[in-house]
Amino acid sequence: MNTQNTLLSPELSAEALKKIDREVAKYPADQKQSAVMAALVIAQDEKGWLSKETIAAVAGYLGMPPIAAYEVASFYNMYDLQPVGRYKLTVCTNLPCALSGGVHAADYVKEKLGIDFNETTPDGKFTLKEGECMGACGDAPVMLVNNKRMCSFMLPEQIDALLAECK
Amino acid sequence: MALIDTINPLLTTGWARGDAGWSLKDYEARGGYAQLKRVLSSKMTQDDLIAEVKKSVLRGRGGAGFPTGLKWSFMPKAAPEKYVVCNTDEGEPGTFKDRDLLRFDPHSTIEGMIIAGYAVGAKRGYNYIHGEIFEIYQRFEEALDQARAAGYLGNNILGSDFSFDLFAHHGWGAYICGEETGLLESIEGKKGQPRYKPPFPANFGLYGKPTTINNTETFAAIPFILGMGAEAYLNLGKPNNGGTKLFSVSGHVNRPGNYEVPMGTPFAKLLEMAGGMRGGRKLKAVIPGGSSAPVLPADVMMDCTMDYDSIAKAGSMLGSGAVIVMDETVCMVKALERLSYFYYEESCGQCTPCREGSGWLYRVVHRIEHGQGRAEDLDLLNRVTDNMMGKTICALADAAAFPVRSFIKHFKSEFEYHIENKKCLVDPEVQKMGSGFFKAGAA
Ligand SMILES: Cc1cc2nc3c(=O)[nH]c(=O)nc-3n(C[C@H](O)[C@H](O)[C@H](O)COP(=O)(O)O)c2cc1C
Ligand code: SF4
Ligand code: FES
Numbered sequence: 094m095n096t097q098n099t100l101l102s103p104e105l106s107a108e109a110l111k112k113i114d115r116e117v118a119k120y121p122a123d124q125k126q127s128a129v130m131a132a133l134v135i136a137q138d139e140k141g142w143l144s145k146e147t148i149a150a151v152a153g154y155l156g157m158p159p160i161a162a163y164e165v166a167s168f169y170n171m172y173d174l175q176p177v178g179r180y181k182l183t184v185c186t187n188l189p190c191a192l193s194g195g196v197h198a199a200d201y202v203k204e205k206l207g208i209d210f211n212e213t214t215p216d217g218k219f220t221l222k223e224g225e226c227m228g229a230c231g232d233a234p235v236m237l238v239n240n241k242r243m244c245s246f247m248l249p250e251q252i253d254a255l256l257a258e259c260k
Numbered sequence: 261m262a263l264i265d266t267i268n269p270l271l272t273t274g275w276a277r278g279d280a281g282w283s284l285k286d287y288e289a290r291g292g293y294a295q296l297k298r299v300l301s302s303k304m305t306q307d308d309l310i311a312e313v314k315k316s317v318l319r320g321r322g323g324a325g326f327p328t329g330l331k332w333s334f335m336p337k338a339a340p341e342k343y344v345v346c347n348t349d350e351g352e353p354g355t356f357k358d359r360d361l362l363r364f365d366p367h368s369t370i371e372g373m374i375i376a377g378y379a380v381g382a383k384r385g386y387n388y389i390h391g392e393i394f395e396i397y398q399r400f401e402e403a404l405d406q407a408r409a410a411g412y413l414g415n416n417i418l419g420s421d422f423s424f425d426l427f428a429h430h431g432w433g434a435y436i437c438g439e440e441t442g443l444l445e446s447i448e449g450k451k452g453q454p455r456y457k458p459p460f461p462a463n464f465g466l467y468g469k470p471t472t473i474n475n476t477e478t479f480a481a482i483p484f485i486l487g488m489g490a491e492a493y494l495n496l497g498k499p500n501n502g503g504t505k506l507f508s509v510s511g512h513v514n515r516p517g518n519y520e521v522p523m524g525t526p527f528a529k530l531l532e533m534a535g536g537m538r539g540g541r542k543l544k545a546v547i548p549g550g551s552s553a554p555v556l557p558a559d560v561m562m563d564c565t566m567d568y569d570s571i572a573k574a575g576s577m578l579g580s581g582a583v584i585v586m587d588e589t590v591c592m593v594k595a596l597e598r599l600s601y602f603y604y605e606e607s608c609g610q611c612t613p614c615r616e617g618s619g620w621l622y623r624v625v626h627r628i629e630h631g632q633g634r635a636e637d638l639d640l641l642n643r644v645t646d647n648m649m650g651k652t653i654c655a656l657a658d659a660a661a662f663p664v665r666s667f668i669k670h671f672k673s674e675f676e677y678h679i680e681n682k683k684c685l686v687d688p689e690v691q692k693m694g695s696g697f698f699k700a701g702a703a
Contacts, residue, residue, distance in 0.1 A: 119386075119427040124467060126449035130432055157449070168451040170433030171391050188551060188598045189354045189584050192511040194697030201697075225435060225602055226353040226551075227392035230510040230582075231517045234697065241394035248697060 104150035109139050113154060125155045129165050133172055134240075142173040170225070171240050178213045178220040180259045183237040184247075185224040193233035198247050199223065202236075205256060218259065267533075268496055270484040270504050271477065272520045274365035282399065284406040287367035293412055295486040296371050299378060300420040306337075309379045313482070315490035317502035322347050322438075322475030323550065323579045325568045334462035335380040335470050343466040344377045344385035345447070345473040348400075349431055349438040351390055353551035353602060354582030357506040357518050358476035362389070362396045365480070366403035370426060372479030374412065375486070377424040380472050384425055387476075388443050391431040400428050435606040439654045440473045442608065453608045454654035475580075477506055497523030501567035505578075509534040511585035512541065512694065523567040530566055530583065538696060541587040545670070549579025551599050552659030554666030555592075576666070589694025591684040592671040596663060597622070597629045603660030614657035617648040621664050628675060631682030638668055638675055 105113075113132045120127035132151045137143050143166050145159075152162035166172045173181070184199040199221075203209055206219050213220040229235045232245035236255075244255060266272050274281055274290055287293070299309065314329030335342060346369060350358040361369060373385050389397045404426060407413045415423045429447050436442045437452035444466050446452040465471020481503060485493045494502040501523040507530055510516045514535025521530060527546070537543055543558040548566075554576040556564070564570050571578045586595065604622040609615045621644055624637050645661035652658075668675055677685045684691065692698065 119429070121384075121467065124448070127429075127447055129449040130446070131430060134430070134432060155449075161450070164451050165449065168434060169391070169431070172432060186598070187353045187602055188595055189510040189582075191595075191598060192584070192586060192590070192695060193516065194695040197692070197695055197697035224392070225433075225605065226351055226355075228350040228356045228359045228390050229393070230354055231356050231508060233510065233516070237392055240391075243393065243395060 104147060105136060105154070106139060109135050110154065113151075117155070126157050126161070129155055129157065129162055130169070133162065133166055137172060142176045176213075178218050180218060181220045181222060181239050183222040183224040183240070185227050185229075185233070185235050185237075187224075187226045187230075189226065189230035190233040190235060193230075194248070195234045198234035198236065198252060201249055201252055202256075205252070219256075266520045267525065268504055268522050269520055270488075270496075271361065271365070271368065271480055271506060272518070274368065275360070278364065282364055282366060282403070284367060284403070284410060287365065291487065292367050292483070293371055293410075295483045296374055296412065297418060298486070299375055300418055300422060303420075306379050306381065309375070312486065312490045313379070316485045316493045317497075317500060318478065318481055318485060318493070319502070319568060320475055321477035321481070321505065321581065322440075323352065323552070323577075325578060328474060328478055331462070331474070332376065332380050332472055334460070335382075335472055336463065337381065339381075339470045341467075341469045342380060342382040343469055343471040344373055344380065344382045345440075345444065345461075345466060345471055346373055346385065346387040346476055346479055347438065347440065347443060347473055348387055348389045348396075348476045349443060350393075350476075350580075351435040351438050352580045352582060353599070354508060354510050354547065354584040355550050355580040356508045356510070357581060359390070359393050359396050360518050361476050361480050361506070362400050366400050367407065368480040368483055369476050370403060370407050370412070372482035373426055374417070374424050375482050376472060376474070376479060377426075378422055380470075382472070383423055384427075386427050386429050386447055386466070388429045388431060388437065388447060391433040394430070397428055397430045404428065434608075435602075436608045436654075436656060439656065442654070443473070444471065451608070453610050454656075456653055477581075498567060501569060505566065505581050507566060508580075508582045509585060510582065512538045512543075512587040512589070513585050514538050521566060524565045524570070527561055527564045527566055527583075531585070534585075537585075537587055538694075539587075541589065541694075543585065544588045544590055545586045545592070547576075547582075547584040547586075547663075549577040550582040551584065551602065552655075552662055553577040553579045554662045555670060556666075557670045587694060589686060589690050591629075591686045591691055592667055592674045593625065593629045593678050593684065594691070596667040597625045599663045600625045600660065603656065607656060607660070611652040611657065613648045613651045614660070617644050617657060618660045620644045621660060625664070628678050631678075633675075633679035633682075635679060637679060638672070641665075641668060 116128040116131035149159040152159040210223045234247045318328045319325040437446045441455035442452040461471040546561040600622040604618040648657040
């Protein structure tokens with residue numbers, strides 16, 4: 094474990110590795126790979142996105158082949174394999190949300206920011222993504238900020254406030 | 261959203277104080293963990309416990325409605341290593357009940373899982389939590405810490421010889437991980453691609469060990485069932501449809517939200533609880549069990565009661581209890597286009613009929629919606645679904661097919677109008693107004 098730590102030190106901070114250790118401890122001792130999803134999230138939080146090198150570093154730390162970690166990183170939608178803006182906004186446009194304005198909310202953000210889905214504003218501040226059902230359809234329109242903060246009932250006024258709050 | 265209205269609250273009793281009533285102290289004050297204590301102190305046998313769950317006719321709340329007690333009884337007795345897994349991957353469009361269950365009352369799910377662990381002889385459990393609800397994942401972890409500190413989790417729980425520990429696994433955006441074997445693969449740190457069945461998880465589950473997997477609401481119901489007695493629970497609902505159920509009502513109602521009602525409650529009553537139709541407009545259609553369930557026209561739905569049997573008789577499924585309400589401002593072609601896109605996007609790609617078929621469905625519905633439909637397209641869509649249903653590893657292919665077939669079946673003239681006139685039957689301005697996003701006049 095120690096040699097791996099030194100090997101990785103330029104890649105992930107000691108604090109990140111500590112968080113990963115906490116995840117590893119949730120699984121049986123011979124099932125470290127189970128922590129790969131959480132470890133990739135921790136790495137993404139720290140680096141902003143997941144480069145091939147970061148993914149390989151995570152794989153090395155968990156003792157799994159880099160390709161196996163890459164498969165996971167490319168399978169799940171919320172991993173960013175390309176750099177994103179400081180604020181990644183994901184708007185749910187699935188049908189239940191659309192019935193209460195999900196698509197209109199996305200259109201509104203597009204117009205305000207001058208970007209389409211999967212684009213980043215020139216100042217590197219915002220990236221816009223289209224999301225699938227977030228399990229919050231009763232609060233539609235909903236959007237997610239940087240994967241972790243869910244915003245509910247996002248009508249024009251609330252969207253304006255959110256965008257203004259993002260520095 | 262906290263609790264608005266309910267009939268016979270069980271699962272939602274703890275929701276009354278919103279975010280202020282979720283902690284261990286609050287749960288204990290409501291009688292929480294009393295059932296775990298009773299099971300352990302009375303040394304209830306595993307068989308008696310499973311028999312009690314069977315008697316309640318609790319059916320799985322994750323979508324398939326499989327009898328829970330029966331599922332538990334499939335677990336091999338002798339196996340040394342077994343698991344209990346909770347499915348909080350809630351990604352079925354329209355469903356948002358498990359999120360609120362863990363938000364307002366996480367300990368009922370924890371207690372249910374511990375009791376399930378006792379019943380099937382597992383020492384370890386995992387709760388797989390949907391990627392998009394990080395705040396809920398955090399709360400659940402906090403609740404686990406509380407339960408551990410109080411001695412409800414860990415070795416020799418409450419001085420008994422039963423040991424069980426429980427951990428949360430956070431997803432990261434993949435609908436297919438809601439499918440139970442995709443979920444197990446995902447906990448193992450792999451792509452969430454479903455496994456061939458058989459073998460079923462009860463024989464070959466997490467890490468290849470016998471595993472019981474249930475939905476969050478299923479586990480959460482267990483302490484309440486034991487508390488009131490299986491028979492009383494069953495009698496709350498109707499025969500073969502025991503107990504109460506959470507319904508997530510979304511779409512064109514005045515008060516979208518979760519409503520707990522006894523099985524067999526008329527749909528009309530549920531609609532009334534949700535505040536009725538938004539703007540007093542006319543009901544057009546309802547998807548009664550999450551986006552994978554066939555759509556039903558208004559008149560059929562108004563005659564249904566909310567239980568597995570009534571909805572099945574009407575030609576749909578109670579599914580996850582997600583009730584998607586659509587009024588007359590909805591263009592059914594556009595609605596279907598969005599759902600078909602979802603299944604195309606979320607197919608894991610292992611099976612050719614699903615991977616290719618879901619793409620075909622989306623592209624053909626897309627071209628109809630965008631004025632490029634052809635006269636033969638509706639037959640084509642039905643033929644594509646014929647080649648998908650029942651021919652794949654998991655039920656996502658069927659889930660993609662059901663909406664297509666049912667939308668065309670019940671709203672054929674709207675599709676035909678689209679193909680002939682290259683535009684929506686419902687005026688786009690009317691559609692736009694329906695969402696309530698634009699203030700009247702501002703649009
Ligand atoms: C594509 C697909 C998605 C599913 N999504 C969920 C889900 O989000 N939550 C859930 O509990 N069950 C989901 N299921 C059903 C599970 O496979 C499984 O039947 C369920 O978790 C069993 O729990 P229960 O018996 O308590 O209902 C899904 C099934 C399929 C085929
Ligand atoms: S049916 Fe679709 S989602 Fe399910 S395993 Fe096959 S390809 Fe994957
Ligand atoms: S459809 Fe948007 S959260 Fe469910």
